[in-house]
Amino acid sequence: MPVARPEPSDARVISHVDMDCFYVQVEQRKQPELRGLPTAVVQYNSWQGGGLIAVSYEARKYGVKRSMRGDEAKKVCPQIHLVQVPVARGKADLNLYRNAGSEVVSILSRKGRCERASIDEVYLDLTDAAETMLSENPPEMLEAVDDEVLKSHVLGLDEDEGKEVENVREWFCRSSAEHRDKLLACGAIIVADLRMQVFKETQFTCSAGIAHNKMLAKLASGMNKPAQQTVVPLSSVEGLLASLPIKKMKQLGGKLGNSLQSDLGVNTVSDLLQFPEEKLQERYGINTGTWLWNISRGISGDEVEGRILPKSHGCGKNFPGPQALRKITSVQRWLNDLCEELSERLQSDLVQNKRVAHTLTLHARAYKSNDSDSQRKFPSKSCPLRYGTAKIQEDALKLFNSALRDFLGSHRSETLGNQNNGWGVTALSVSASKILAAPPGTGSILRFFHSCEPSSSSSKQNFSEIIQDSAPLSPSGSLSSSGLNQAEPQKRSTAEETQINCGTSTLNQDEQKRESSNYKGRCSILGFLKGSKPSCSSSKHEGAEIAQEALPVPPSGIDYCTEHNPGLPLKRSPEEENIVSQPSSDHSQQRREMWTYRVDEIDPSVIDELPPEIQEEVRGWLRPLKRANPVKRGSSITNYYLPSRKK
DNA sequence: ACGGGTGTCACG
DNA sequence: TCGTGACAC
Numbered sequence: 001m002p003v004a005r006p007e008p009s010d011a012r013v014i015s016h017v018d019m020d021c022f023y024v025q026v027e028q029r030k031q032p033e034l035r036g037l038p039t040a041v042v043q044y045n046s047w048q049g050g051g052l053i054a055v056s057y058e059a060r061k062y063g064v065k066r067s068m069r070g071d072e073a074k075k076v077c078p079q080i081h082l083v084q085v086p087v088a089r090g091k092a093d094l095n096l097y098r099n100a101g102s103e104v105v106s107i108l109s110r111k112g113r114c115e116r117a118s119i120d121e122v123y124l125d126l127t128d129a130a131e132t133m134l135s136e137n138p139p140e141m142l143e144a145v146d147d148e149v150l151k152s153h154v155l156g157l158d159e160d161e162g163k164e165v166e167n168v169r170e171w172f173c174r175s176s177a178e179h180r181d182k183l184l185a186c187g188a189i190i191v192a193d194l195r196m197q198v199f200k201e202t203q204f205t206c207s208a209g210i211a212h213n214k215m216l217a218k219l220a221s222g223m224n225k226p227a228q229q230t231v232v233p234l235s236s237v238e239g240l241l242a243s244l245p246i247k248k249m250k251q252l253g254g255k256l257g258n259s260l261q262s263d264l265g266v267n268t269v270s271d272l273l274q275f276p277e278e279k280l281q282e283r284y285g286i287n288t289g290t291w292l293w294n295i296s297r298g299i300s301g302d303e304v305e306g307r308i309l310p311k312s313h314g315c316g317k318n319f320p321g322p323q324a325l326r327k328i329t330s331v332q333r334w335l336n337d338l339c340e341e342l343s344e345r346l347q348s349d350l351v352q353n354k355r356v357a358h359t360l361t362l363h364a365r366a367y368k369s370n371d372s373d374s375q376r377k378f379p380s381k382s383c384p385l386r387y388g389t390a391k392i393q394e395d396a397l398k399l400f401n402s403a404l405r406d407f408l409g410s411h412r413s414e415t416l417g418n419q420n421n422g423w424g425v426t427a428l429s430v431s432a433s434k435i436l437a438a439p440p441g442t443g444s445i446l447r448f449f450h451s452c453e454p455s456s457s458s459s460k461q462n463f464s465e466i467i468q469d470s471a472p473l474s475p476s477g478s479l480s481s482s483g484l485n486q487a488e489p490q491k492r493s494t495a496e497e498t499q500i501n502c503g504t505s506t507l508n509q510d511e512q513k514r515e516s517s518n519y520k521g522r523c524s525i526l527g528f529l530k531g532s533k534p535s536c537s538s539s540k541h542e543g544a545e546i547a548q549e550a551l552p553v554p555p556s557g558i559d560y561c562t563e564h565n566p567g568l569p570l571k572r573s574p575e576e577e578n579i580v581s582q583p584s585s586d587h588s589q590q591r592r593e594m595w596t597y598r599v600d601e602i603d604p605s606v607i608d609e610l611p612p613e614i615q616e617e618v619r620g621w622l623r624p625l626k627r628a629n630p631v632k633r634g635s636s637i638t639n640y641y642l643p644s645r646k647k
Numbered sequence: 648a649c650g651g652g653t654g655t656c657a658c659g
Numbered sequence: 660t661c662g663t664g665a666c667a668c
Contacts, residue, residue: 043651044651066650092651092652094652117654118653118655287657310653310655311654313653314653315653316651316652321648
């Protein structure tokens, strides 16, 4: 549910930038022959031509709509070019578009705080840049304002035919304007420039809204597409909202909007305006009620979060109808593919952004054909995330099995494992969340691990299989994952890239909590690495685990992993593992704690045994941590916009 | 038992 | 905390 946030008293300049039919543009850049032609991007074209996920403006003229099937689109527009989303491991692979989105963000984030709202949308807080421009180089002093600026739409201006550009020019330059309007004018100049930079550097066009808050900016960005921008002066807000159907507003496109319509008879924002705040609160709760009351007045205090990297990564696939997965082995195969993709994405996040994810979650949809209760939701499950493809696969499968038991109930437990018992999985997904900045040194430590990890499976096999992969039986006793799909963890070396990219990422301007600032003197890197690297993990199946827990921890708290990494010390502790089969959440809570390590428990004497370049970094952890990661919030604008000389 | 795959947020 | 539901593109 939406929540009301107080609106800052000083006027802000907020922009929402929205790429025009983004996936299509990405494909057209790759295949320039398609430029200007009716084009759509489809995924999976075997069933009814696939589903459209983006439609070019040329194709829209023919009535082609998103969420048509490819076949339907061909019917209304026979010349349409349908481009397929790349497929990898049997599923749609969106990396091409994600990366293109990153290109755009790296440009748009140059002038102020930037929030990546989706793969193709960002919010910008340009308040500081606009204030600076206004004080140092106000538009009224500009002899020439760029064309792109003059093409702006300014809501509330008399849209007199022919005189529009002159009106806009006057609006931008008039010195009698209120401060708020001048700020918006500066914002619009900055945004026009950013959009031109995006076009020059990526060949992508976008549309934008410029207003005093996110809600209005978002509303405006969609008003004149493609490749145009719209400004919302305060004086136009009332008129803009008055006739607006509530379902057009963000957050009101779904059930809440429906309820407003059918329960309160509210169809436009002005209808909503009639309701006293208390009435709205009575019906929708205090938060949502106030939020509704506010947005009907154009009030929205949401801040632009300085975040250009995603908070989570997920991979999923649907298995509709007849494709439903009915055997645990096919679930496992798909899970392995999904986890492999997820692992790759985590690996690049680590390399490019130096971030680590801490939670793995499995979601699925399933039906039970026999049962009366066949509607029951398939529960999500999560556990600590251990790096390495094989680990993720193994954990995901355990999560799935655990969830499947819950889903099916405790009856008939001995048959649940293998063959179809009347259940079918219609969707599977794995995701990684709780992503934090990696502790310093992760890069070179990982490189060290890579350098001593055998690339051939032979030596690793005997080690990891014997030591760690005698899998526990699930409580039902029917499934063992041991020996199945033991893929090579860490297929590629990331060492060099890690080193090269450290600190150089252009996308790394996020406010990122560094772990050490959260964990305060704790260090989870050892746990992180231990979980990641089979060759250095201690035994973790339940039998051995119990045995190990009974062992006293060596005084130094350090264990040596001599097999492949002579001299590398790792602290041993009861292994975090199998929390999915832990009956009590208290128990898993305790175990989670085991995953982090107190820095002061590291025996300083072992540092000498580390490789030299790592020694230094580990010593760094042991020093009293001062402010580990000064948070940079809202970059200071050093270069405000200078209009390109153009007449 | 489908627009599909991803992502964010608020709630209990 | 985790798991769910809603919403959006």
